[in-house]
Amino acid sequence: MVNELQENNCYVALTHDYLDAKSMMDRVRSPKAGAIVLFAGTTRDNFAGKPVKELQYTSYEPRALQTMLTICKSVREKHSLTSIAMIHRLGVVPIGEESILITISSPHRQAAWRAGEEALEECKEKVEVWKKEEFGGEDGGAWRANRDGAVGKRIDQDQSGPPQGPHGPILRAARPGERGHGPVVRGDHLGH
DSSP states (O other), X not given: OEEEEEETTEEXXXXXXXXXXXXXXXXXXXXXXXXXXXXEEEOOSEETTEEXXXXXXXXXXXXXXXXXXXXXXXXXXXXXXXXXXXXXXXXXXXXXXXXXXXXXXXXXXXXXXHHHHHHHHHHHHHSOEEEEEEESGGGOEEEEESSTTOOOEEEOTTOOSSOEETTEEOOSOOOTTOOTTOOOOOSSTTTO
């Protein structure tokens, strides 16, 4: 099943299915574009010197899709792109398989390269997706924000996900008078 949004030559999706690079390239293909750039984020077999068995991703899907769409629309306008598409996989992602694909089409390659990097960095910084690195042996796993260098919080083997609230993983305790999802806490919210 794919949960998706489209608007103004921007396509975003979340899915538990295997990601197909060709179909994502076809989403942005256009006779107006002289370049298509594809970024594929792939699960590696280690993190910080520990062997990683697999990754698991979870998300607050309605909010994550809106954030992804906002990022894509902003990047598309800033770089005068023809089209942009971003899909993130949820659930278990085995070693060697993709967890995210971003495709960009543009009249010229420089704009596509720059836009692809910017879209990825914005996605990792802002989108409401969390990952669990499942380590081999007795190390268990760690949930962390889906950002480079984010500190993880070790979990027990019987805990299947990050602490849950009514709308997904708890990022921090609610503040008096705050309603809804609240602000996204960056960087150190899971481990400190």
